[in-house]
Amino acid sequence: MLIQDLYRKIFTTWFDEYQNETRYGIKGKLIITEQSNYQKITIIETKKYGKALLLDNCWMTTEKEEKSYHESLVHPALSTAKEIRKVLIIGGGDGGAVRECLLYNEVKHLDLVEIDNRVIELCQEYLPGLGGIAWEDPRLNIKIKDGVKWVMEAKDQSYDVIIVDGSDPKGPALGLFNKEFFQNCHRILKTGGVFATQSESPKTFLNIHLEMLKIIRQIFKYAEPLYGNVPIYPSGYWSWIFATKDKPRYLEPIPQRTEGIKTEFNIWSINWQRHAFKAMPAYLEKLINK
């Protein structure tokens, strides 16, 4: 172990993500840090947000501030797809998206395709609440595989919902941002299905966000971004893109769909979803719908 890491295990220090002349830091103590086959995985204990996960020194998720991201990614898709029997998550090794998907009784089969088994193992050990009972759910099938290859090999129209929950476009997540990947997602999505992906910060990573939307719009008949606050991500402003083949379903939740869900939502509501897609700041409206 590095001397520096030993120090960070004993004393509370700042852990920062650095992006383009800015940094966002949370005070904490190091629990574990290791280099997996794909990335540097770090877990720390913080007073502010409970345990927190960093990949390659970027904030991924925390125990107490993760719903703003996971609910925004999952529910606009799950509440609107024609059917939601078979769901695919690419990435998402922390378990948060899995948990949100399995709230729906209508989901019968969920494939979680995560490239890095160590992310799953370490999150199950140190942030078990993120997946919670979903980790034991018989509907969940964990595949330690490359998501890019998975969608390449999957059958046409085999999923009702596809959710891409990857990290930034470098390292293991790089392949989740190109045209061929989205084309395969389109091919394996059922006609009444919904495709969802995190799509980076519309401030800090504006160009990546716009490029993703452009490509996805070339492939899917309908695609629209959704914007919201995730305090631990660069600029605090994040985006998700939803896409469909038949009609812009993601705009209008099916009311019965969520009726059986007992969990209290933190972000999502029918009302929120209806208006959040439309509350687009002028600078994005101009760039996107010109």
Add this chain to the structure above:
Amino acid sequence: MLIQDLYRKIFTTWFDEYQNETRYGIKGKLIITEQSNYQKITIIETKKYGKALLLDNCWMTTEKEEKSYHESLVHPALSTAKEIRKVLIIGGGDGGAVRECLLYNEVKHLDLVEIDNRVIELCQEYLPGLGGIAWEDPRLNIKIKDGVKWVMEAKDQSYDVIIVDGSDPKGPALGLFNKEFFQNCHRILKTGGVFATQSESPKTFLNIHLEMLKIIRQIFKYAEPLYGNVPIYPSGYWSWIFATKDKPRYLEPIPQRTEGIKTEFNIWSINWQRHAFKAMPAYLEKLINK
């Protein structure tokens, strides 16, 4: 001058705002720092956002990232009040809110009541673009006065729009957060007018935000919060409260009102305003409308 400040003038270092076990930093070089009669004023040069202003070590505004805050504070009020002949801004010494208000030809008289003349002087010198030509506008009347006293002494129904653009509730801005202050704002606002105030972060300062809304709702007939992203503020998630006496005007912009404005808006649009008030995350909806 302190040795530390000399160092920060010569070398690029991190300037951070610390809040509750988190920090947000921007790299820059110190231009000037001084203790005024009311607060510590610091101006730095950054590559990311141009020049930036901190008050008591908290980020206030920057040249390149200020519209997200100022447009959200000003236009939902100015675009909806019955008339906008006479406008009052409390605080706002950087000039950003002044500039946005004076975009409207219908504004005939604007009182800027700022307690700290040094904020105005330093912003005019180092961040002149924030106020821009508005600083020379004959409609502008700068009063170096305590805003709390100003609203206490102002006549009943004397303003069409009142905008409170203060810092966090400590130091010179403390008086801008209590019941008596809001009661006076109510008293001096015309019946068809709109009252607007920044209302802190609905994440980092949730309790302050909720308390403000509660008090304002006790005094005004209608009051609603608006949420949006301001990257340089704690959590990146900020709020503004709008209140009226006769009907919830702030929900529906008057289309003709903004037609003559040549400036391209960064955040505000009629569509944005209509939906942004309604795109309320579930946790806030529960806390606010229960």
